[in-house]
Amino acid sequence: MTAQRRVVAEVLDGDHVHLTADEVHARAVAKLPEISRATVYNTLGELVSLGEVLEVATDRRAKRYDPNAHKPHQHLVCAQCGAIRDVHPAGNPLGDLPDAERFGFVVSAVEVTYRGLCPSCAGA
Amino acid sequence: MTAQRRVVAEVLDGDHVHLTADEVHARAVAKLPEISRATVYNTLGELVSLGEVLEVATDRRAKRYDPNAHKPHQHLVCAQCGAIRDVHPAGNPLGDLPDAERFGFVVSAVEVTYRGLCPSCAGA
DNA sequence: ACTTGACCTAGACAAAGTCCATTGTAGGAT
DNA sequence: ATCCTACAATGGACTTTGTCTAGGTCAAGT
Known part of the structure; x- marks a missing residue:
């Protein structure tokens, strides 16, 4: 150190x-x-x-x-100003991918990015 | 043109x-x-x-x-060789984000990227 | 004190993408 | 047919982000 x-x-x-x-x-x-x-x-x-x-x-x-590496979470991003919030969606996105859609891959992780407008950008 | x-x-x-x-x-x-x-x-x-x-x-x-812009889909990526497949998960990922987790954002889109190993990279 | 090895530094380099001034071109106006 | 104008294309410089390298510094062990 x-x-x-x-x-x-x-x-x-x-x-x-x-x-x-x-x-x-x-x-x-x-x-x-x-x-x-x-x-x-x-x-x-x-x-x-x-x-x-x-x-x-x-x-x-x-x-x-x-730095929030110890709690699994996804991100919500403002398309205009770039603001980022940590979010915690319901459900398990990994489970939403049927075997038939895995093409033999060993799927180990999933990243979800929600996009939209934050309150101040949407109001403006 | x-x-x-x-x-x-x-x-x-x-x-x-x-x-x-x-x-x-x-x-x-x-x-x-x-x-x-x-x-x-x-x-x-x-x-x-x-x-x-x-x-x-x-x-x-x-x-x-x-170029596959007209059918909604997500992507499955091999972490090793970078191969990309279009996939179609079940369910509606947008709906998985509770109102309490939206922080007043107008959420309009979601991108999901599954990561793993393709058959040839997993076998090697 | 010398050696060793990890760490740090400055700056060069590379990849991806954007910007800008100039040149080219196609279609309409005269 | 010629000219004008607007738009598109070009090449090259530039920016941003990140990596690499050569050398320097410092502390610990011998």
């Missing part, structure tokens, strides 16, 4: 945030000015490997990092 | 393919050598706007373009 890794972990802790790698880097620099981009990327990669943090790809721009 | 747009449409037609923009460009160049990358991107963007083609983002690398 080095100073750099502690800073990255601190940045992700706290709110239910979904930061991009660059945002993590920017906040880390605020606490530890000499931290480099490569170190942030490396540390995020390690946290993902350890299962402490999830990668979320709700758009095709930057990956986002979700 | 120009020659360039016809060529892009032809490339996407046919099989149930999921090509990246670069693959579309490569195949378009084979038919019309002077077509430029920008034109392929523009044309793909127009086809997406018209609802004739879907953008699929199963990985964080290139977007893929799915």
Whole structure:
């Protein structure tokens, strides 16, 4: 546990945030000015490997990092402003895929992304 | 309808393919050598706007373009080789999101990506 | 003190996509 | 037939996101 890794972990802790790698880097620099981009990327990669943090790809721009890795959840994304909320759908989406639709695949995970407009974007 | 747009449409037609923009460009160049990358991107963007083609983002690398836009479906992706199959899960995933989990959003769409191993990658 | 190895840094590099100024073209107006 | 205008296409520069590499630093063990 080095100073750099502690800073990255601190940045992700706290709110239910979904930061991009660059945002993590920017906040880390605020606490530890000499931290480099490569170190942030490396540390995020390690946290993902350890299962402490999830990668979320709700758009095709930057990956986002979700510290809420221990409770299974899906994401709800505003198509306009990009706001992201964690949500917990009912039912088991994996079970909804019939054997006939599995084409012999060993299916092990499912990601669900709900898209719509958040209250402020829908009101505007 | 120009020659360039016809060529892009032809490339996407046919099989149930999921090509990246670069693959579309490569195949378009084979038919019309002077077509430029920008034109392929523009044309793909127009086809997406018209609802004739879907953008699929199963990985964080290139977007893929799915000509099967008229029948709702989801995707099953091999985590190892990247193979993509169209699948049709049972049930209505949109309905699985309770009102209490919508946070006031107007939810209009849902994307489901199943991940696993295809038969050849699972066997190897 | 020297070696070793893990970690960090800066910057170069790569892939995917977008933007922009210029050039080309097709159809209508004169 | 020629000109005009609007739209489309082109090539290349640029941006964003992420990875890689070569070298430097530091602490622990011998």
